[in-house]
Amino acid sequence: MSADVADWTTGTPALLYQRCRSCSSVWYFRRGFCPSCGAADVEALPSKGRGVVHAATLVCRPATAEARAHVPFMIALIDLAEGIRVMAHGDRDLKIGDAVSLRFEKFIDRIVPYFGKSP
């Protein structure tokens, strides 16, 4: 894969994951090889953004002065339908087991993945 994949980490409203064309493993944190089998033949795919809340915490004490204006904000781990787990922001009342869908919201000076409860 190329190093300049456009996703939310570089300011593009998309959440990408990777898949190994050799062993079919999927994972989230991008790298140029498969962490399961070592093959270099990997592809980046966009998530459709549907998932379930696996864990959730409402952050009340921020890490930085810039984040202070946003507290309290929800950080959650979301299990996406594609088989990967991602960390994201979300509705303040998210609960474990909630079905959620992805959008992107501004946080401080960038966009971050944000999950709201699916209608």
Next chain:
Amino acid sequence: MSFITGVGLTSYGRHDGRSTVDLMSMAAEAALADAGLVRRDIDGVLCGYSTTMPHLMLATVFAEHFGLQPSYAHAVQVGGATGLAMAMLAHELVDAGVVRNVLVVAGENRLTGQTRDAAVQALAQVGHPDYEVPLGPTIPAYYGLVASRYMHEFGINEPDLAELAVLMRHNATTHPGAQFHEPITVADVMASRAIATPLKLLDCCPVSDGGAAFVVSRDPTSERRVRVRGAGQAHTHQHATAAPSLTHFGAAPSFARARQASGVAVSDLTYAGVYDSFTITLAILLEELGLAKRGEACARARNGDFSRDGALPLNTHGGLLSYGHCGSGGALAHLVETQLQMTGRAGNRQVSDAPIALLHGDGGVMSSHVSMILERVR
């Protein structure tokens, strides 16, 4: 074979004007004196890291400052597991005949050497720089995520967790070196302000200044003989997002390796020093290690089973939650206290008898685990 021949511990809390190497030196001097050794006896140095004094070569900075010219020296970085990782490495080095006396030392002016915001921000950097840190999490947030899932799975509630904070504070009230001496109740923990749900202020360890050290030797230097009987590690992930599970962690395989190396069973244990960065950390580790059944650690604490006169005394100095947490030295206080308990030198905190003890440390977000079994020999 290797012996923990001497231990040294400063008070934790505020040490205004003291630097990282000052605190390391205070603890090292105490550990050498306790071992009955002098500087020229030390041929190995292992040290932790310091967020207030980041350096490429902290072990040699310290050795030069303290007045040592060891034949083996370097720093070790495994987050909260650093202390026990150093203890394990010191044991392996001595056991392999590489060195005779290893000084293991860590310290930091984490409280007074920087602003609280700087400390919180520095620690949050254990998150993934691209996929986690931009979301603004803190260490309590990572552990809040873990807590939410673990409590959901095993039916633990917030007042349950508070029991562990109450126990650690109770223990700290009997140690003059502890950062906190005011007793607290479950209601106090519940009323403390939210940090990252379900964790509240009193579920979290404080930021402290302090230093801790010990000497691992090939030969006993006194009649106080505490030997390292075996140790093990497990490293399952670094980042919370990449954890294989939020209900089963590396503590179990780490301890299984330590049990295999030592031949010791859970039923042999008479004292435990277990990492307690947050109440949830301690609850999970007690259960992962098999010291309590899943979901029952807090109830066992409420029942007094982990009290000084209980079935398995735990962190009698007050742990990270109430003795304090100065970074890589934080969990070394657990080891120091364990050695004091095993050698009958814990004063008013002394347990009835502690011939075999378990130590367990965790670094990152339940990422890196080190377990160690100590045994008193006559």
